[in-house]
Amino acid sequence: GAGVSQSPSNKVTEKGKDVELRCDPISGHTALYWYRQSLGQGLEFLIYFQGNSAPDKSGLPSDRFSAERTGGSVSTLTIQRTQQEDSAVYLCASSHSGTPNSGANVLTFGAGSRLTVL
Amino acid sequence: AQRVTQPEKLLSVFKGAPVELKCNYSYSGSPELFWYVQYSRQRLQLLLRHISRESIKGFTADLNKGETSFHLKKPFAQEEDSAMYYCALRGNTGKLIFGQGTTLQVKP
Numbered sequence: 056g057a058g059v060s061q062s063p064s065n066k067v068t069e070k071g072k073d074v075e076l077r078c079d080p081i082s083g084h085t086a087l088y089w090y091r092q093s094l095g096q097g098l099e100f101l102i103y104f105q106g107n108s109a110p111d112k113s114g115l116p117s118d119r120f121s122a123e124r125t126g127g128s129v130s131t132l133t134i135q136r137t138q139q140e141d142s143a144v145y146l147c148a149s150s151h152s153g154t155p156n157s158g159a160n161v162l163t164f165g166a167g168s169r170l171t172v173l
Numbered sequence: 174a175q176r177v178t179q180p181e182k183l184l185s186v187f188k189g190a191p192v193e194l195k196c197n198y199s200y201s202g203s204p205e206l207f208w209y210v211q212y213s214r215q216r217l218q219l220l221l222r223h224i225s226r227e228s229i230k231g232f233t234a235d236l237n238k239g240e241t242s243f244h245l246k247k248p249f250a251q252e253e254d255s256a257m258y259y260c261a262l263r264g265n266t267g268k269l270i271f272g273q274g275t276t277l278q279v280k281p
Contacts (some may be wrong), residue, residue: 071225080224081265088269090271094275095182096273096275097179097259097271097272097274098217098259098271098273098274100268100269100270100271103269105266105267111266111268113268146217150218152267158227160205160263160267160269160270161219161222162209164216164217164218164221165216166216166238167216
C-alpha cells in the first residue's frame with residue numbers, strides 16, 4: 056500500500072473485553088513498531104519487530120498486551136481483559152531497516168487506532 | 174538504557190519570536206537523533222534528523238554529545254509551526270524511543 060494502514064480507527068469496548076488492533080505496514084518495510092499515545096504520557100514504546108529477529112517486547116506494560124507479526128508483514132496488537140487505563144491512541148509505524156544513520160531508518164506512521172475502554 | 178527527555182510540555186511564543194524546544198538524551202552508544210512533528214489532525218511525520226544537518230521549514234537541530242542534547246531551534250516562529258514536537262532516539266538495535274513531546278503554540 057501507499058502508506059501504513061491501521062484498523063479499526065476507533066474502538067469502544069467495555070472493561071474486561073479483549074481487543075485486537077491491526078497494522079498493515081508499507082510493503083517492503085522490514086521494521087515495524089507499536090506505540091501508545093496518551094495525554095501527558097507522550098509516545099510510549101510498546102514493541103519493535105525487525106525482520107525475522109525476535110521482537111523487542113521491552114515496552115509492553117503488562118502480560119495482557121501481546122503482538123505478533125505474520126509473514127513479516129501485517130501485525131496485530133492484542134490487549135486482553137482491557138482496563139480503563141488502556142484507553143489511548145495506538146500508533147503503528149514501519150521503516151526499511153537500513154544501516155545506522157541512513158535515510159532508510161525514517162519511520163512512516165499510521166493514523167492510529169483510538170481505543171476507549173468504558 | 175535509552176532515554177529521551179523533553180522538559181517542557183508546552184511552549185507558547187508570539188509569531189516572529191525565536192523558538193527552542195529542548196531535548197536531552199541518555200544512551201551509552203552512538204545514537205541517531207530525530208525530531209518528529211504532529212500537526213493538528215495529521216499523522217506523525219519526520220521533521221529532521223541529526224545526520225542530515227539540514228534545515229527543514231526553518232528549523233535546525235545540532236547534536237551536542239558533550240551535553241547529550243539535541244535542541245530544536247527556529248529564529249522566527251510562524252503560526253503554522255503550532256504542533257506537537259517529539260524528539261526521538263534510535264539505538265544500535267533499531268529500537269526507537271520518543272520523548273514526552275512538547276506542544277508549541279505560536280500566537281498571532
